[in-house]
Amino acid sequence: xxxxxxxxxxxLRKVVRSFLAKHSDEAAVRRLAADTRGHDPVVWRRxxxxxxxxxxxxxEEYGGSGSSYADLGIVFEEAGRALLCGPYFATVALxxxxxxxxxxxxxxxxxxxxxxxxxxxxxxALTEDSGRWDEPGIRLAAHDTPGGWRLxxxxxxxxxxxxxxxxxxxxxxxxxxxxxxxxxxxxxxxxTPLPTLDQTRKQARLEFGGTPARLLGxxxxxxxxxxxxxxxxxxxxxxxxxxxxxxxxxxxxxxxxIRVQYGRPIGSFQGIKHKCADMLVEIESARSAVYAGLWxxxxxxxxxxxxxxxxxxxxxSEAFTRVAGDTIQVxxxxxxxxxxxxxxxxKRAKSSEVLLGTPSYHRELLAARLGI
Amino acid sequence: MExxxxxxxxxxxxxLRDWLADHLVGEFAAHRGVGGPTDGAAWEVRLAWxxxxxxxxxxxxxxxxxYGGRGLGLLEEIVFEYEYAxxxxxxxxxxxxxxxxxxxxxxxxxxxxxxxxxPPVLAVEELWGQGFSEPGAGSDLASVRTRAERDGEAWVVxxxxxxxxxGVHADWLYVLARTDPDSARHRGLTMLLLPTDQPGVEIxxxxxxxxxxxxxxxxxxxxxxxxxxxxxxxxxxWRTAMAALGIERGATLLPQQLTFEREAEALLDLARExxxxxxxxxxRRIIDAxxxxxxxxxxxxxxxxxxxAGRTPGAQATTAKLYASTRHQQLGHLAQELAGPAGQIVGExxxxxxxxxxxxxxxxxxxxxxxxxxxxxxxxxxxLGLPKEPRP
Ligand SMILES: Cc1cc2nc3c(=O)[nH]c(=O)nc-3n(C[C@H](O)[C@H](O)[C@H](O)COP(=O)(O)OP(=O)(O)OC[C@H]3O[C@@H](n4cnc5c(N)ncnc54)[C@H](O)[C@@H]3O)c2cc1C
Numbered sequence: 001x002x003x004x005x006x007x008x009x010x011x012l013r014k015v016v017r018s019f020l021a022k023h024s025d026e027a028a029v030r031r032l033a034a035d036t037r038g039h040d041p042v043v044w045r046r047x048x049x050x051x052x053x054x055x056x057x058x059x060e061e062y063g064g065s066g067s068s069y070a071d072l073g074i075v076f077e078e079a080g081r082a083l084l085c086g087p088y089f090a091t092v093a094l095x096x097x098x099x100x101x102x103x104x105x106x107x108x109x110x111x112x113x114x115x116x117x118x119x120x121x122x123x124x125a126l127t128e129d130s131g132r133w134d135e136p137g138i139r140l141a142a143h144d145t146p147g148g149w150r151l152x153x154x155x156x157x158x159x160x161x162x163x164x165x166x167x168x169x170x171x172x173x174x175x176x177x178x179x180x181x182x183x184x185x186x187x188x189x190x191x192t193p194l195p196t197l198d199q200t201r202k203q204a205r206l207e208f209g210g211t212p213a214r215l216l217g218x219x220x221x222x223x224x225x226x227x228x229x230x231x232x233x234x235x236x237x238x239x240x241x242x243x244x245x246x247x248x249x250x251x252x253x254x255x256x257x258i259r260v261q262y263g264r265p266i267g268s269f270q271g272i273k274h275k276c277a278d279m280l281v282e283i284e285s286a287r288s289a290v291y292a293g294l295w296x297x298x299x300x301x302x303x304x305x306x307x308x309x310x311x312x313x314x315x316x317s318e319a320f321t322r323v324a325g326d327t328i329q330v331x332x333x334x335x336x337x338x339x340x341x342x343x344x345x346x347k348r349a350k351s352s353e354v355l356l357g358t359p360s361y362h363r364e365l366l367a368a369r370l371g372i
Numbered sequence: 373m374e375x376x377x378x379x380x381x382x383x384x385x386x387x388l389r390d391w392l393a394d395h396l397v398g399e400f401a402a403h404r405g406v407g408g409p410t411d412g413a414a415w416e417v418r419l420a421w422x423x424x425x426x427x428x429x430x431x432x433x434x435x436x437x438x439y440g441g442r443g444l445g446l447l448e449e450i451v452f453e454y455e456y457a458x459x460x461x462x463x464x465x466x467x468x469x470x471x472x473x474x475x476x477x478x479x480x481x482x483x484x485x486x487x488x489x490x491p492p493v494l495a496v497e498e499l500w501g502q503g504f505s506e507p508g509a510g511s512d513l514a515s516v517r518t519r520a521e522r523d524g525e526a527w528v529v530x531x532x533x534x535x536x537x538x539g540v541h542a543d544w545l546y547v548l549a550r551t552d553p554d555s556a557r558h559r560g561l562t563m564l565l566l567p568t569d570q571p572g573v574e575i576x577x578x579x580x581x582x583x584x585x586x587x588x589x590x591x592x593x594x595x596x597x598x599x600x601x602x603x604x605x606x607x608x609x610w611r612t613a614m615a616a617l618g619i620e621r622g623a624t625l626l627p628q629q630l631t632f633e634r635e636a637e638a639l640l641d642l643a644r645e646x647x648x649x650x651x652x653x654x655x656r657r658i659i660d661a662x663x664x665x666x667x668x669x670x671x672x673x674x675x676x677x678x679x680x681a682g683r684t685p686g687a688q689a690t691t692a693k694l695y696a697s698t699r700h701q702q703l704g705h706l707a708q709e710l711a712g713p714a715g716q717i718v719g720e721x722x723x724x725x726x727x728x729x730x731x732x733x734x735x736x737x738x739x740x741x742x743x744x745x746x747x748x749x750x751x752x753x754x755x756l757g758l759p760k761e762p763r764p
Contacts (some may be wrong), residue, residue, distance in 0.1 A: 004677035185594065253756045266757035270749070276758060281695050284688040288670035289663075295670075311663050326710035363659045370662065372640060372649055 003291055005070070013074050019051055020082035026341055031274055033199035033268035033344070039086045039121075039163050048118020053088070055116025058096055063113035069297035073239040074288060080243030085200045087121045087160035093236040094159065094229065095122030098168050101225035101232075102179050103217035110164060111181070122166040124229070125155035125206055133357040135177055135223050135232060142171035142178060142213065149180060149215050151208040161204030162193040166294035169206075169213065175220025180213035187212060198351035199342060228302075232275070234356050235293030238312035241320040241352050242286045248323050248345040249279045252330040259332075272330060279323045286319040303369070309368035317353040317362075324349040349361070377675075381451045384444070388452060391428050392459045400424065400462065405631065405726070407463030410537055410736055412586035413729065418465040422496045431470060432494045435478065439490035446623070452646055453623040453671030457630035468537060469493045471624045476616045480604045485565070489544075501542030503533040503566070504613060510546050511746050513548070514557040514610065518592060520549035520564060522599065527551075527564055529572070529595045534738075539588025540577045542568050547592075548613050552607055563616075565601040572596060582732040583722040617742070620689070624664055625672050632700060635730060636665040639703065642710050657706050664699035671695070687755050694747040697737035704731030730752040730760055 003012075023043045032038045047053045057072040058064025062137040072092070080090060096115050097363065099108055114120035130137050151171055161167065167182040167189075182189060188209035194202055216222070253276055256267030266272045291310045296308040324346040328335040335342040377385070396404075400421050406414045411725050425431050434449040442448070474493050477486050492498040507742025509516045514746065518531025529549055535540065545566045552560025568575060572595030577585035604612035639661055648654045675689045708715050718724055724732065738744040752758040 002677050003682075004681050004683060005676045089458055104600045178686060198582060249756075253758060256758055265759045267752070267756075268761050270745075270761070273752035273756075273758050274745070274748040277691075277694075277748035277757050279692040280687060280751055280755060284686075285671065285695050286689040287664065288667045288688065291674060292670040307666075311666060314659070315663055315667065360656075363656060366663070367649075367655070370640070370659075372644065372658075 002261045003295060003308040005074075009071060009074060009183050012071055013078060015051055016053070016078040017081070019047070020078055020084060023047075024079075024082040027256075029083045029085055029200060029341075029344065036202075037163060037197070037203040041158070041332065044086060044121075045089070045118055048116075050166075051357055052116075054092060054096075054118045057092070058100075058112055062108055062160050063071045063116040068294075069235070070294045072236065072290075073294040076236045076239035077246075078245035080240035080245075080348075081199050081350050083244060083247075083348055085202075087123065087163050087343075089237070089240065090123035090164065091115060091121055093233040094124035095164075095166065095168050097232045098124050098179065098226065098229040099216075099270070101228045102222060102230075102309045103225065107214075107216050114166075120299050121160065121164050122165050123160050123164040124157040125161060125167050125169045126226070127157045128153075128155055131142065131157060131354075133225075133361065138170045138172055140169070140171040140185040140208070142180060142215075146158065147212070149213045150210045151213050153178065154205065154207045157194070157203050158206055160202055161206050162191050162202065163204075167206065169208075169215075170222065170226055174306040177223045177226065179216040179222035179226065182208075182211055182213045183218060196351065197367050198320070198347040200348055201351050201355070204291055208317070217320065229357060231305050233296060234296060234309040234313045234362070235290065237352060238286070238290045238293060238316035238358055241316040241349070242283060242290050243346055244345055244352075245279075245283050245320040245323040248327040248342070249276065249283060249366065251342065252276060252327040254333055266330075275312040275326055277332065279326055282319040282323055286316040289315045307366060307367045310362045310369060313356060313362035314366060317349075317359045321346075321349040321353055376448060377451050377454075379470060381447055384448050385451050385455060388430070388455050389459075391430070391453065392461065392468070395424055395428065396459055396461055403462045404460040405462070405634065407465070408631070408730070408733060409467060409628070410462070410580075410586060410740065411463065411582075411729065411733055412538065412584040415541070419496065420461045421462045422464050422466045425464070426496045431466075431496070432474065432490075435474065435490065435494065439478075439486055440494040441490075450623045450626070450676055451584045453626040457627040460630070460634070462632075463627065465538070465541075466493070466496055466499060467624075468502060469498075471621065472502065472616060472619060474736050475619045476515065476546070476603065476612070479619070480612055480615055482600070482603075485603065486598065489565070498543045499538070499541050501536045501539045501545045501568075501588075502616075503536055503547035505535045505543040506532055507534055509740055511743055513613065514561075516548050516550060516561065518547065518549045519546075519553065520551045520562060521553075522551075525599045526596045527562075527599065527601065529564065529566060529592045529597065530593050531556060533590040533592070535538075535578070536575070536588045536590050537586065540585065542575070544568060545573075545590065546603065546616075548609050551609070552563060558610040560607055561613070562606045563609040563612040564597055565603065565605040566592075566595060566597045570595060580733075581735065582724060582729055592650075610677050620675075620679065620685065622676055625675075625692075629669055629672050631730075632665045632668060632696075632703070635703060635707070635727075636662050638727070639710070642707065646710055646712065648710050654710070657702075658710075661699070661703045661706055661734075664695075664703065668692070668696045668699070687751075690747075690751055690755050693741065694744055694751070697734075697744065700737060701734045702733040707731060 026252045055064035055239045056067045057362045060066040143150050165184045188211040190207040192205045293308040293312040296304040328342045403417050421567040432441035433452045437443040519527045520527045547564050574591040577588050590711045643658050671688050675685045678685045
């Protein structure tokens with residue numbers, strides 16, 4: 001992408017933005033936020049059917065359109081702007097990516113076309129009660145039985161785990177971390193939606209009681225693929241964060257232009273103007289972190305991807321949180337109400353901040369990758 | 373940072389690399405990385421190096437041939453700055469003329485002015501200083517009081533300028549003066565080119581906090597310059613000044629970027645050496661310093677990519693200075709802290725090492741070229757469209 005966008009990419013942004021303006025406006029976001037499942041199947045189908053968002057970056061041989069990560073980044077930025085609810089992140093940034101990275105061609109051929117066409121909702125179940133995103137955090141046990149692999153234990157904080165038709169589950173076998181596929185209706189699987197602080201992003205707890213599972217790739221060899229998946233998801237989440245932060249700032253600046261106190265618009269006071277300027281500095285800097293990440297992903301340079309992804313999460317999480325907090329501040333009392341959308345951004349910022357590990361965790365990932 | 377600008381500029385790049393390998397030797401090589409936009413260190417060596425570059429025909433890569441440039445495009449200019457920075461050649465002493473005055477004349481100068489002034493800039497025969505700020509006109513540049521009046525075929529200029537970078541070396545100044553005595557603020561200003569070698573011009577160095585006589589104050593008493601020395605139109609000096617300040621720094625940010633990257637690497641080395649990485653508070657600041665420099669890199673590359681693609685740079689071009697200056701200062705503070713008591717010891721005659729000098733000089737980065745506060749106002753008003761402050 002050369003760090004600037006082409007006309008086709010500008011066009012893609014426009015199309016996605018106008019689609020989401022129609023289907024993920026504030027009313028839609030609030031409706032889905034209030035709903036336990038938080039998913040609109042009609043919009044989901046149209047996303048796939050009309051603009052092909054689920055399959056955008058899935059290679060053509062698996063039914064997708066084989067676009068770049070830069071393109072996908074644009075979509076996530078727009079999804080963030082619109083606070084899109086539903087399983088897009090779980091399906092595309094986590095599950096599809098994990099399938100692409102794991103060493104199992106058959107599984108890719110079996111499972112990716114369904115994702116690309118919008119038929120399948122999928123997610124990656126990685127975290128457990130410890131809330132850890134690293135390799136030692138994966139404790140769920142998988143047993144090799146004469147009838148095939150069986151999972152016993154629990155996963156939790158699984159993004160859209162209650163909705164997914166297809167669960168990719170990271171589990172521990174005698175030789176290490178392995179990745180499994182579990183069907184939503186598999187025997188012995190219990191799924192419990194978790195009420196969330198950020199109602200625009202749903203989570204579930206999954207309990208496995210000897211649940212049958214299909215092993216993906218070689219036993220014990222899944223961690224590198226998962227690590228890469230998390231790196232990709234980190235960059236895409238950062239894109240979402242930047243998009244949402246930009247929308248929050250727009251709301252703050254709009255308000256600062258019209259709200260009058262002391263006989264003049266509050267945006268004419270330096271205390272407010274300079275705060276808004278600092279928000280933009282955060283956002284543009286965060287945007288640079290995202291674009292560097294997308295650039296690295298499209299360049300397929302593993303070392304660079306690892307650095308850029310950790311950097312993007314370390315920086316963009318805090319940037320979004322700060323911008324969302326300042327947006328409430330600029331709005332004053334009205335920004336503190338349930339009715340005003342400002343809190344939706346703040347809560348999305350707080351859930352994003354921990355979704356793939358905290359900023360401190362990503363700083364440490366970065367440090368490790370830098371060799372310090 | 374490794375960048376490849378493609379096959380079209382490979383010959384150009386190779387020619388430059390070969391030239392640098394042959395010429396960046398001896399005394400010049402001993403001054404690798406020395407200098408900065410407001411750093412007067414090793415002035416004589418750096419000036420000699422600029423002349424060496426001029427002899428190699430490397431200055432003004434994208435300036436038209438008729439004025440002594442190479443007549444190449446923005447891409448070659450970027451390649452030049454990038455290779456230059458990679459080689460860590462001394463920071464050019466003539467930056468003011470090359471990055472500001474030259475582009476300003478190319479944009480707004482009369483044909484005669486371009487012919488007269490650009491070739492000696494590229495030959496490093498005439499050095500320039502910027503005479504905008506005054507004791508009473510800093511951020512509020514529109515309140516300049518220096519006066520210029522017509523006397524036949526000459527302008528006669530009186531007043532005081534201050535903070536003129538490398539002023540003591542300047543052969544010429546570009547001066548913002550009030551030519552309509554009844555005018556106020558932005559109206560009635562004129563941009564004049566003024567020779568310093570005359571009785572009416574007195575330039576006194578001002579010592580900066582790093583102990584260098586880098587900038588200067590300029591006293592003008594009936595200083596004279598020709599009637600044809602107006603850039604743009606008489607009375608339209610504000611427009612000319614804004615054009616000068618608005619010159620997109622694009623490619624010329626690359627050497628500074630690479631300097632920052634080297635400083636970030638040096639910071640990591642220092643941290644390792646001092647065992648600072650085990651301290652969680654320091655560790656966090658060290659990683660954040662590294663992150664900042666990486667972000668500056670991408671921000672610069674975004675702007676360059678947009679410029680080369682013929683697009684108008686996005687908002688990041690406006691936020692970049694505020695971010696970079698603030699974060700670079702933090703990096704300097706941290707480096708000094710990590711250096712510990714040894715970092716407090718200076719050489720003879722307040723001789724500073726690179727780290728000390730870079731840290732101290734970084735304090736100016738949030739002041740010149742529009743202070744951070746002014747940057748925030750510009751971002752708020754021009755990018756975010758927030759209302760202006762009412763004038764008292
Ligand atoms: C190293 C260095 C090199 C320089 N080189 C040159 C040169 O070559 N040529 C030249 O002409 N000038 C040069 N300058 C001058 C520079 O442009 C001015 O210092 C700058 O414009 C600020 O003006 P000032 O110093 O008068 O500070 P002031 O304008 O008095 O500002 C003092 C403080 O008040 C703040 N402030 C001012 N106005 C406002 C406002 N409206 N709202 C909020 N805060 C405000 C400022 O941000 C600053 O923090 C140089 C300065 C430095 C430090």
